[in-house]
Amino acid sequence: MTKKYFNFINGSWKEALNGNTIESRNPAAPLEAVGNFQSSSKEDLSEAIIAADQSFEAWSSLSYIERGSYLYRAAEEMEKMVEEIAETATKEMGKTFIETKGEVKRSIAILKYYAGEGMQQIGEVIPSADSETMLYTKRVPLGAVGIIAPWNFPIAIPIWKIAPALIYGNTVVFKPASESAITGLKIVEVFEKAGLPAGVLNAVTGKGSIIGEGLVENDHIKGISFTGSNPTGKRIAIGAVERGIKYQLEMGGKNPSVILEDADLDQASKMTVDAAMKHTGQKCTATSRVYIQESIYEKTKEKIIKHIEAIKVGNGMDEDTYMGPVATKSQYDSVLAYIEKGKKEGAKLIYEGKSLTNELREEGFYIEPTVFEDGKEGMAIVEEEIFGPVIVLMKTSGLQDAITKANSSRFGLSAAVFTNNIKNSVIFSDKVDAGMIKVNGETTGSEPHVPFGGMKDSSSHSREQGKAAKEFFTSIKTISTTI
Incomplete structure (x- = not known):
């Protein structure tokens, strides 16, 4: 019997309210089913977004070092699942096992890198014209963010978005690509095993026209990070601009x-x-x-x-x-x-x-x-x-x-x-x-520790990975304190 995989909402694995599923098949042997995942509705998405929004205050109140400890634990759990995650990815989207295994190991390195970011400088002290004024900046998280990942790197790309989002204090609603949805849910399982608090990371699978668009439209989502095609990226940009939220796009190349x-x-x-x-x-x-x-x-x-x-x-x-x-x-x-x-x-x-x-x-x-x-x-x-x-x-x-x-x-x-x-x-x-x-x-x-992104039609001119990730996942607050 084909295994069924569920959405992850507020710390629990849940079936879509409509009861519909999508079958994932092996491109090397299309008659072979890898599993069934949820074909979710906007009602399922709304539940996940509410969970992310409600968990934001508690999560963002933790220290960077406390948040980093969860990423370290996630890296440890992923190390135990290297073979399982890699095999799932190969069977879902076709590339070789040695390549998907390397991708899992790269993801572990990304988790450890961002866990370490919890002990790095996150603001600046700036001289003031007034000798009795202390002028400084701090970075604050956006809130609940939507992450829309592609199928071609179903492990590393979600991780290089989720890890910085979490370390900088955001909560996440993650939509994996349907072509590699089960691999995406394996990633979420890693964070569950690491003990991440309920609601901090949620995952909803389904059609992009429903779940992707729903993320862009929902007022509780304060930023969208997307990797995928140019036409979809441009639609996301238009929707984000209309709502006045941050967006980050990585798209095509030639x-x-x-x-x-x-x-x-x-x-x-x-x-x-x-x-x-x-x-x-x-x-x-x-x-x-x-x-x-x-x-x-x-x-x-x-x-x-x-x-x-x-x-x-x-x-x-x-x-x-x-x-x-x-x-x-x-x-x-x-x-x-x-x-x-x-x-x-x-x-x-x-x-x-x-x-x-x-x-x-x-x-x-x-x-x-x-x-x-x-x-x-x-x-x-x-x-x-x-x-x-x-x-x-x-x-x-x-x-x-x-x-x-x-x-x-x-x-x-x-x-x-x-x-x-x-x-x-x-x-x-x-x-x-x-x-x-x-x-x-x-x-x-x-x-993992250097900026990644493109120019012209390849990108929204933002950068992912490394310290550059904080430019998207945080806003700068300037504070002036006079004695």
Whole structure:
């Protein structure tokens, strides 16, 4: 019998009032059910929001160190559940077990980092013009906040939102993506086992049109942190502005990697393929545009293809799998449609991957690594986020041309340059419009203690992770005390 998972509201696991559920299926074997989760209504959401609102005063009254102790305990509980959470994530959204296991370990590090933030400076003393006046600032939490997470990083992204929200004194209503809802509920279980007070963290699953919109509309919610698609993010921004609340958006990317003639080509080709194909290309920071200097184009292309030929596609739970299926049937259809667009628009398809057996195709949502060349501005595969294992190789005359082409996108999340010339690396880092720049590294990956976020259409220009998180999850209060 398929296991049923419940909402977590005010410290208790609860069935949705309407009794409806949604079945989560394994993209590697779509006939296999992972479990059923609640298809909640706005009434369920309202109950969760009220719980968060009512628990806010007591939670925010605790010291930072007391709140941090709960995050330390949550990290300890997550360490006991590494295998369980990772396996659930792999079975829900397809990426390999080694990748989801790494994501759990990263989440543990994030919890410990923010637990430590409870002992860091949180305000400033500022000189006053009046010698008898003490002038200082302190940061105060927003209140109950809504967190809407994506399916592609179903563990780390919720944690890097929930952990700072809690340490800075906010209470949370969390909506996990439906494609990875059960994984999201496993995260909540970690906090329950850590003894987090009732109402401080609540989770409600269901359709975005009901739960996501309900979070934005509810007067008790004082901030929204969202990671997901650009169209949804823009709707959230409009709703938040209308209500006058804070919002934080992390959205799409069309990330370039630039390979210059003085680069280590073995390193550059390997890292470019890893950045494009790991997680089946389902990262907002995945490399999708590759600009290669003309003098080394053919040699580099050959190395890239050689790495791609070695990729094994299969079930993410198999040890030797490099690349699992895409997460859903709709994602599968979307990626295949982009590949067809690329062909029709005139890009040259140079690698469609090794042929998968009919059995494997029928078994799951598998797409082979795909490589185009001769992409041009205006082509969908060059300008739009595909979110799948597809890259476009293009020639560039040199650094300045590559910078111009890298900046031609409406997105600005991450970018990489491969070069052994320090001057080139500095110029690239200064001139490319992206929130994260890698020199001789993958466009993907970010350490927990550094700011993460994009420019242009990739972001609301806020930043997540590290100390930057307090800029969103707190407001500054200035206090002047005259003796």
